[in-house]
Amino acid sequence: MNPKEIATPYTTAQIFNIIRQNGEINRMGITEISGVSKSTISHQINKLLKLGFIEEKAPLDSSQRKLKLKIRGEIGHVAGIFLGTTKLTIIIFTLDMRIVAEKNYFLDSISEPESCNREIIKQLKTLCQAQHIDSLWGIGIGFPFPVNFREGKPDSPPNVPLWHGYPLKQLYEQEFGCPVLVDNDVNVMALGEGYMGCTQNEPNFLFIKVGTGIGAGLIVDGIIYRGANGCAGDIGHIAVDGSSVQCHCGNRGCLEAVAGGKALAAKAEQKAASGESPFLAARLKANGHLKAVDINDGAIEGDLTCIQLIKDAGHAIGEVSAKLVNFFNPSSIVVGGGLSGFGNLFIGAIRESVIRRSLHLATYELNVCISELKQKSGPTGAGTLILDHIFSSEEFSTTLERLPFTTPHSSANSVQI
Ligand SMILES: [Zn+2]
Known part of the structure; x- marks a missing residue:
């Protein structure tokens, strides 16, 4: 027996998942991915066909003669x-x-x-x-x-x-x-982002959700990393250098208290009250309170205070992300959640801080992007x-x-x- 086959005894489930992850694939493709013999693959595929889990279909392109396998999703x-x-x-x-x-x-x-x-x-x-x-x-x-x-x-x-x-x-x-x-x-x-968003087929990436709170999901070797007690990725309470702002957790300078949606709304209200931003002052007068969306609207209108608020939040998130990049070396950082709606201005500030504060090798091919799947x-x-x-x-x-x-x-x- 091929020693590789003994070392990696592919089960029916693993063959099924290769077909599942590839959409449509022929037997040769499965053999290449799995590294096991054609006869073993054939045996497992016959089981799956008999179960009715998969089907074989002719390729759409008539120049490709090999039958493609796909899972019968409708069952x-x-x-x-x-x-x-x-x-x-x-x-x-x-x-x-x-x-x-x-x-x-x-x-x-x-x-x-x-x-x-x-x-x-x-x-x-x-x-x-x-x-x-x-x-x-x-x-x-x-x-x-x-x-x-x-x-x-x-x-x-x-x-x-x-x-x-x-x-x-x-x-x-x-x-x-x-x-x-x-x-x-x-x-x-x-x-979700790893399955069909902008990080498909990337086994190591970081997803950062920025909303009222801030948290991260770590995909390591293709699976979610939860840590010893299931709270890996709770980056909202990592301290931002030079900040002493009080966080609801009891500590000071937490990322969430600096760049979370609630914190930004509070800062915007301060800027409106101080007369620094006529745009925010008008919104505050009209609505009685401010939200992150008001800051976004102000930035679109060219209000410099709103633009700076978004940049500062991006830089703070980038600074914490740089620590994670140096530690974890992901191929991508995907930013999702409500505040990702700040768009390129926000992502650009995050990217700038990450690159400035990380090792060159870790950022050489690093992709920083907005969630493709969004909601x-x-x-x-x-x-x-x-x-x-x-x-x-x-x-x-x-x-x-x-x-x-x-x-x-x-x-x-x-x-x-
Ligand atoms: Zn905190």
Whole structure:
């Protein structure tokens, strides 16, 4: 036997995931990626064809004679749920991540977990019924607070204390009878961007969400890095050099207290009150308060104070990002969240600080960009999270056993994996 085959015994799940990640691929392509023999690949592919998980189709280009393999995405569905401060997005995907249904909802408040989750469950069931979907293969959820990933429970969420320890995973598993994974919003956004956004096929990158708070998702070797206790990427409380501004966490100079949405709105109100910015003063007088969007509008109008506020925030984020770049050496930094709407002015300031403060080798090919998926990165990542789980080598057999589907080819139970 080929020694490489012994060292890397490709399972049916791994072959399936190569096909899944490549969209359409011929047998030769799978052999090249996996590095195992044609006969082993052929054996695994025949299993998958018999199960009805994949199909072979003729290539569109008649000059390519080899049959292409693709997964039969339509045989099942998963849901990606993403909750912002008040906005809920639910997307139902096929197994190859095509969108079957998408809906956005506004919730009055998310402070009380019981009523909030009952509403989300009701909306997901309604969406499934409308699409004649009897059962889901899995549900991925992204919520805007720290989550104990293993247990699927929020952990000490700062603004919604009633959610602490609320059994989210258990509740959704009971309601829908399928596997459920719950993670924090930034991690699922990073996964979404890596799956079909601007960092597709990049195994090491950093996703920074800049909204009211600031957090990062770290993709390392193609998977999310959660750290020992699941709170890796909490960069909002890294100190910015020379700042002593008070943060709600009790420390001073935290990035979130310098460049988060709430901090910027407060600074804008100070600038308006001091008469430094006529634009902001007029907005404050009209609305009684200022938001990040007012700063953006002012910058578009050419208000120098607004432009400087955006640049300063970008430089602060860039300064902290440079520390991460020196430590982690990502190929890209993707910036998402509400404040990424500041656009090129903001991204340019982040890029400038990162390059100025990082090692040359680490920034030689570093890409700093705005999230391509924007609002879709969260629900897309939630869908990816659960699909990666149910089709992992560890869960693949269980996924087959759990599912009552029959295919035109055979019964799932008749094939041993
Ligand atoms: Zn802090």
